[in-house]
Amino acid sequence: MTSKAIIAGRLFDGEEWHHDYAVLFSNGVIDALAPAAQLPADAEIVETVDLLAPGFIDLQVNGGGGVLLNDGPSADAIARICAAHARFGTTALLPTLITDTPAITKATLEAGRQAAANRVPGFIGLHLEGPHLSLARKGAHDPNLIRPMRQPDLDLILAYASDFETLLTTVAPENVTRDQVTAMADAGVVVSLGHSDTGYATAVDYARAGARMVTHLFNAMSPLGHREPGVVGAALDDGGLYAGLIADGFHVACASIAIALRAKAGPARIFLVTDAMSPIGTDLEGFTLNGRQIHRHGGRLTLDDGTLAGADIDMLSSVRFLHERIGLPLEEALRMASLYPAEAIGVTHRRGALKSGLVADFVTLTDALDMDSTWIGGHKVFAAS
Secondary structure, eight states: OOOEEEEEEEEEOSSOEEEEEEEEEETTEEEEEEEGGGOOTTOEEEEEEEEEEEOEEEEEEOEETTEEGGGSOOHHHHHHHHHHHHTTTEEEEEEEEESOOHHHHHHHHHHHHHHHHTTOTTBOEEEEEOSSOOGGGOTTSOGGGOOOOOHHHHHHHHHHTTSSSEEEEEEOTTTSOHHHHHHHHHTTOEEEEOSBOOOHHHHHHHHHHTOOEESSTTTTBOOOOSSOOHHHHHHHHOTTOEEEEEOSSSSSOHHHHHHHHHHOOSSSOEEEEOOBOTTTTSOOOEEEETTEEEEEETTEEEOTTOOBOSBOOOHHHHHHIIIIISOOOHHHHHHHHTHHHHHHTTOTTTSSSOOTTSBOOEEEEOTTSOEEEEEETTEEEEEOO
């Protein structure tokens, strides 16, 4: 089959820059990268753009386009959330269920199974954020719904573990045992530590048991202290723990972001998440979560008492924030939105970079870092014009 080609003034492949280069793709897969002057004679040039980069991967997306996953989990709701975030360069995401009832959790897993069967563009699995969290670090999660993980809860997760490219769950050691973490990790579930007041030693021990991530670094977790490093210290010091980061200027101070990026032990990295709620892509001024009003004002989403409740930011804005406010090189900000989240969930054999054989997911931008278009599986799903 003849390859299609998009030529870019600047092309970032996930590792390095290329100038006047093209990506060639067919059947939803990248065939090759090549200098624009050396394209095959039969290549179909479909666009010429300023900047082309791997599509963004968001592992924590509660909603978008006016839809909150908790409000009515269905394949249609998942499709609407994915479409809303595609407008901002996100080509793969995990719709995220915030702590809810067992019935809603089961319905969400069924909705995810149907979305996978429907091949919803951008959908690569689910993130269950709770309900097995710490009351002491509940954040905006409903304390009445937080509870320990019982055998039926574990059995439910394990029953769906192989139905998605990725099934991710955020848990706290206070309400999940080490053995439960190991059972989930052994079944292919990505386990993340979050909403926890546990100490450094316990967090590291749970990492040894199979946890491989920390959810929204700094937020809703025991802080880095000079005698007790906490979950923050474990995330930065343990080279096997990846960590999601909300880069909106409200959840984490700029100085703290910069310090964390310098301090993080590898090979695991810090990566971007939006923690976006339903207003993304809309002019909504608020919404409800578990019956409580959430207010949208000045880039923040808060409960009545001022507690942050998710974020009002998209992935492209997060990339810009890291580049323009933190001073991160653009290539590193782009890696934090694509390559590093792909590494965190172990899918670099499919996505996260522009390489032969990977899914043809990419974003095109203007030189000013404004949106141009979003491509998922070789199909243009959004065009700014």
